[in-house]
Amino acid sequence: MKKIILAALVLTVSGSAFAQKYMTRTGKVSFNATSPKSPEKIEAINNEVASILDSKDGGFVFQVLVKSFKFEKELMQQHFNENYMESDKFPKADFKGKIANMGDVNLTKDGSYNTTVAGKLTIHGVTQDVSVPGTIVVKGKDVTAKAKFQVNLEKHGIKIPGVVADKLAKEASVTVDAVLTQK
Amino acid sequence: MRKILLFAALFSCSYTASFAQDDLMDELDKETKPVKKEDVNYTFKTTRLINSSTIESLGAGVLDVRISHRFGNLNQGIGNFFGIDQANTRLGVDYGITKFLMVGIGHNVLGKEDDGFVKVQILRQKKDGTPITLSYEGGMSIQTTPTPTLPTTDDKWYLSNRLCYFHQILIARKFNDLFSLQLMPSLLHCNLVDSTKFDNNIISLGVGGRIKLSKRVAFTGEYFYRFTGQDNNYQGSKTYNSLSLGFDIETGGHVFQLHFTNSSGISERVILGQTTDSWGKGEMRYGFNISRVFTINKPKEFKKS
Numbered sequence: 001m002k003k004i005i006l007a008a009l010v011l012t013v014s015g016s017a018f019a020q021k022y023m024t025r026t027g028k029v030s031f032n033a034t035s036p037k038s039p040e041k042i043e044a045i046n047n048e049v050a051s052i053l054d055s056k057d058g059g060f061v062f063q064v065l066v067k068s069f070k071f072e073k074e075l076m077q078q079h080f081n082e083n084y085m086e087s088d089k090f091p092k093a094d095f096k097g098k099i100a101n102m103g104d105v106n107l108t109k110d111g112s113y114n115t116t117v118a119g120k121l122t123i124h125g126v127t128q129d130v131s132v133p134g135t136i137v138v139k140g141k142d143v144t145a146k147a148k149f150q151v152n153l154e155k156h157g158i159k160i161p162g163v164v165a166d167k168l169a170k171e172a173s174v175t176v177d178a179v180l181t182q183k
Numbered sequence: 184m185r186k187i188l189l190f191a192a193l194f195s196c197s198y199t200a201s202f203a204q205d206d207l208m209d210e211l212d213k214e215t216k217p218v219k220k221e222d223v224n225y226t227f228k229t230t231r232l233i234n235s236s237t238i239e240s241l242g243a244g245v246l247d248v249r250i251s252h253r254f255g256n257l258n259q260g261i262g263n264f265f266g267i268d269q270a271n272t273r274l275g276v277d278y279g280i281t282k283f284l285m286v287g288i289g290h291n292v293l294g295k296e297d298d299g300f301v302k303v304q305i306l307r308q309k310k311d312g313t314p315i316t317l318s319y320e321g322g323m324s325i326q327t328t329p330t331p332t333l334p335t336t337d338d339k340w341y342l343s344n345r346l347c348y349f350h351q352i353l354i355a356r357k358f359n360d361l362f363s364l365q366l367m368p369s370l371l372h373c374n375l376v377d378s379t380k381f382d383n384n385i386i387s388l389g390v391g392g393r394i395k396l397s398k399r400v401a402f403t404g405e406y407f408y409r410f411t412g413q414d415n416n417y418q419g420s421k422t423y424n425s426l427s428l429g430f431d432i433e434t435g436g437h438v439f440q441l442h443f444t445n446s447s448g449i450s451e452r453v454i455l456g457q458t459t460d461s462w463g464k465g466e467m468r469y470g471f472n473i474s475r476v477f478t479i480n481k482p483k484e485f486k487k488s
Contacts, residue, residue: 045484050215061207072485074242083398096204
């Protein structure tokens with residue numbers, strides 16, 4: 001019995017020591033909040049998204065600097081930061097979660113895996129529980145994570161004034177595309 | 184011993200399981216420590232406060248079409264509909280070459296004056312860093328009014344007679360989301376002036392600021408105190424310091440600026456040194472600026488589409 005416990009202990013310790021972490025600082029997150037009535041496209045791209053994936057338990061975190069979202073129109077970017085996201089008050093948006101079906105994913109074997117990522121999404125200082133379907137593509141030491149999901153602006157406390165209510169979609173369609181490399 | 188090991192094994196399992204994602208986030212925080220200090224942005228809504236320039240620049244590749252309009256003096260009474268029947272307009276176009284460099288040209292009805300300027304941002308206010316944003320603006324203007332009748336036919340009216348130049352250092356600080364303040368030491372030189380009223384060189388210090396009343400409305404004001412050329416008032420004519428008070432109202436792609444000012448003109452020539460009307464005599468006028476921006480050169484992320 002003693003030996004078994006000892007073995008288990010060694011295993012858990014060594015397990016965490018050998019667990020691989022995958023990371024990036026240049027992940028891509030873009031969103032589109034254009035409503036059908038909007039005269040101009042309301043979309044932005046952020047190419048400076050940081051993320052870590054832990055191969056041991058499927059722990060998956062993302063961090064986005066709100067000010068790093070680039071818009072085609074400078075003035076729209078100003079409104080996004082000043083009026084909607086209040087990026088001085090809430091400089092970061094983040095996601096803290098897990099690949100729910102980590103058992104189906106083998107990060108050491110090339111291939112494409114369908115996953116569900118569940119966790120807490122914090123935008124504009126408001127945290128919501130989310131569960132998002134996505135794909136993980138393993139190729140050598142690179143792991144590409146892709147997902148597409150909707151974010152309800154009102155649920156994150158982002159107020160939309162009456163004058164633009166029909167020009168701005170109530171839900172932003174968010175696309176994640178990040179290539180993580182073994183640390 | 185057995186129990187201790189069991190406990191240790193359980194503890195190590197549960198610990199890693201429950202705190203794993205917080206640890207990951209901490210790790211990410213450490214990995215992504217910002218290299219540079221963060222810029223303080225949006226000190227003012229647009230590149231103009233009321234008449235004067237702000238430290239703000241247009242983004243790279245952004246074209247700004249500006250229409251500035253000033254009515255006549257309020258004290259003209261109902262006969263002139265409190266000045267509304269009179270008008271002076273400046274039509275202008277500005278362009279942002281880079282994030283730090285912009286140029287602009289415009290035409291003023293008053294004095295048929297064409298103006299042009301260059302503005303360069305030298306320092307940017309940073310969070311926990313540089314306390315101010317500093318820009319330099321320099322420009323010149325040419326009055327294209329017809330040549331006056333000269334005493335003899337041999338006399339020449341030189342092109343240089345029509346030229347004015349100005350230099351300004353713009354120093355601004357955004358104290359918080361609601362309040363920004365700007366200082367504007369300025370030099371105006373006009374080659375030829377009506378010497379009964381004006382000096383050729385005028386040194387002044389402008390003070391301007393904004394107080395945000397809501398996310399989309401701000402109260403603005405600006406005042407230029409002249410150190411020279413104040414009391415050139417023989418023959419009964421007197422000049423005054425320029426004072427303007429107004430509101431910035433932002434709607435979608437436009438910024439409307441509504442204000443009252445005692446400067447009849449919109450060019451720096453009038454603002455920095457040749458204001459002939461006085462608030463004290465009710466010689467202020469209502470005016471507005473409209474700005475509409477267009478993105479001419481798209482940021483690289485949007486080039487393909």
